[in-house]
Amino acid sequence: MSHRLVVVSNRVGPVNESARAGGLAVALVEALRSSGGLWFGWSGEISEAGIGEPKIEEHGPLSVATIDLSEEDNEEYYKGFANRTLWPLFHYRIDLTTYDRYNYRGYLRVNSNFAKAIFPLLSDDDLIWVHDYHLLSFGAELRRMGCTQPMGFFLHIPFPAPEVFTTLPNHEVIIRAMCAYDIIGFQTEGDRRCFVNYIVNELGGTELDDERVLAFGRTFVAAAIPIGIDTQNFEKFATSREATLHLNRMKNVLGDRLQVIGVDRLDYTKGLPQRFEAFERLLADYPENRGRTSFVQIAPPSREDVAEYIDIREQLEQMAGNINGQYSDYDWTPLRYLNRGFSRQALAGMYRASRVGLVTPLRDGMNLVAKEYIAAQSEDDPGVLVLSRFAGAAKQADGALIVNPYDIYAVAEALQTALNMPFDERLERRNRMMDRMRREDVAAWRNDFIGRLEAVATATRSGG
Template sequence: MSRLIVISNRVSAPKGEAGAQGGLAVAFAAALRENRGIWFGWSGDRTDQFTGQINFNRTNGVTTATIDLEDQDIEEYYNGYANRTLWPLFHYRIDLAEFERGFADGYQRVNERFAETIRPLIEPHDLIWVQDYHLIPLGQELRARGLENRMGFFLHIPWPPRRLLSSLPHAVELVRTLFAYDVIGFHTEEWLEAFRDYVTGELGGQVEGDLITLDDRCVKAIACPIGIDAKEFIQASGSPAARLAYRRMKDSADGRDMIVGVDRLDYSKGLEERFAGYERFLASHEESRKEVFLLQIAPPSRGDVETYQRIRLALEGMAGRINGAYADLDWVPIRYVNQGFPRPVLAGVYRAARIALVTPLRDGMNLVAKEYVAAQDPEDPGVLILSRFAGAALQMPEAVLVNPYSAEEVSDAIATALSMPLHERKQRWRALMDGVEREDVIWWRKRFTDALMAPGQTLDEAEPDDEEDDVPAGSDAG
């Protein structure tokens, strides 16, 4: 029997209704509750000197192990290479990518620190599952420290086209480190095919089915789209907090149709283009202006990175200009909110919304689209407007799909959604909901771990309890 060890840049302990957390945090909580294991990563806190001290905790059945990082680590590894080099490049924004040698050095140093720290916690039969672009070289660093366990890597963002990735200094060396893993996962066939193209075209690798061979290493590369914990989210939609949020939104709408967008404040989410599309709708549908409003929830992120400061200022300017041009004494077209909310509250907001605008310019998956569908009233569901460039679009063709760069397409989609008859809304929703329930987070986890396990290997099943005595002895739990 094997444990599942998840390693990611940040670790978020499961929270109750009082705290908001992202879709990935919820996904791992759901997965780790089923298996005795550890979720390891950065705490998000700073330290004057890196010591490798691990802080253990156990909350809601999930054991976490975290470390603190120095200011230089955070600036070079996280703000630098991860979010000013890899993130824009992998989201097709080479114009925003910054290539600094110090960033790359910090990225490598922190991956080495992660490997050195987690290595003593890993038992011989554990399955290791490394997450996302922050930790691409981690598998190679663990192998260098003698680890022979089965290891998998999952990329939660797009994999860029071959010619785009070739602009990254030392891209060949970075991609080669992925061959330390046994399984590599992507959300879509498009990202998987782009990876294969780079490995075969730039490195001379060979592809046979799911297997990719490079020199003396062979990895299995699969498309494995992540889902949500559908049952849990449906329950959250019926919670007191969700019902209260629903009533508040309905009361404040005063009979108008609400359009909702919920996105982390990021240039990849297409928020400026979304505002432009909504503005086009207001300009071309004068009869509908005061019948709708857009609620855009955009909690800020990566505030230390200048690019994110600029987009916040740009959106504040657009919201102010659109409201100034179209608002009336009793109506404001855009409600722009820069804060996060607990998931039950968001579930109530989703349920109250006639339309969800999920229009990223490029997205690995996008779980907001799936959460919106799961929150709907089956007897009166809303309409999902979804970018063709979100990974979720391949699983959700029944949504109203749009090109987010086209203000006209977004405007037309809003008009279509507002006039869509109930029978069509129910038909689209039912097809979407079937997919959300069928390919949920448990399906995602099982598909990946089944590919990762050696023949005859099984995962250790956790007992359904919340005892704290599973925290390793000598830890700093609390």
């Protein structure tokens, strides 16, 4: 890579602990190291001074620059506009969206301060790659300061339909700011289509071809560039010592029973109450599963100070108690609900021990758990993925059983089909998805996006 890569995200990921880091962090760190790059973001710390001079740490050829937030910044930008407005809105939860003018101003202020903090660290030949909904207006702030370097943005969560997005006050300001980027990447063609439809129908922009868009006097690329996982490494995780330990523990508990597994951060977008209902419906409509099939749901808590998250945790605890109270036997517990996290190696072993991976978000940008479940499966006894049609992964997982998570009866039927699927069909579905996941892994995603940024740099140099 002839250019230095600069990655900007709300939080900087772990750069030295690849075993703990997700595939995204590993892929970005690899590219940053190869280019002598810079990763810039919030330290995660709150200080009275707030955003000031970045703290810079060197990790070999890779530099990490972090800044603190003030308590006001944290409340208005992060907890407020990013997570109480944009997060629910982009996941189609208008009923949970908070529209607050002070939070909006705080969001714009912090994006501007991020830009001011990083601007002195930039070089003329940098490629700038900005990540996710926390930083929608960051690129426009850099442009105002005179930044001319190629700049791309990737949205990891869904982009909502125009009818939903326009409920946001000042929605046109946010989109105008996004148009400062040269490349805007989305998880799916559906997300890209929603964005372009907004540009064309609300703002009078022009769709020039399959990817190029003209708006506010700028031509930029809006493309579907779906993220993958580090498929090869996750396959290795599934045979690691830690994975094998958890695989054997689960097999000892299960005996000859089958297991369904769900792994999600505790969030109202994940469809967990509907998932619990579907499993209860499986036991009610297909009683042969009583004593034969167990469901384990791992849901590490998040945003524990937010009322909506407190409510869903209490709801799930009550539902789990009711299901177990109705169906448990002295030697069988139908549903195990765990409010804690596990390492990725441990999860790989748990996935491998489970006949069914149940991934049923109500709306999700991609959902990498679906892909990790498949990558963990053994060819000797592969499991079956039951996947929501509203997860971005559904567009690529052609071997999964695709369901509507709102249709409790249909999800129960899919679970029954998965639990009784013959070996040959399970293997064929697993292999079909693995072939694609190996081709379209996180490195391919990274190289695609960076290649597009390099093309912008080349066109700029040649005057194109």
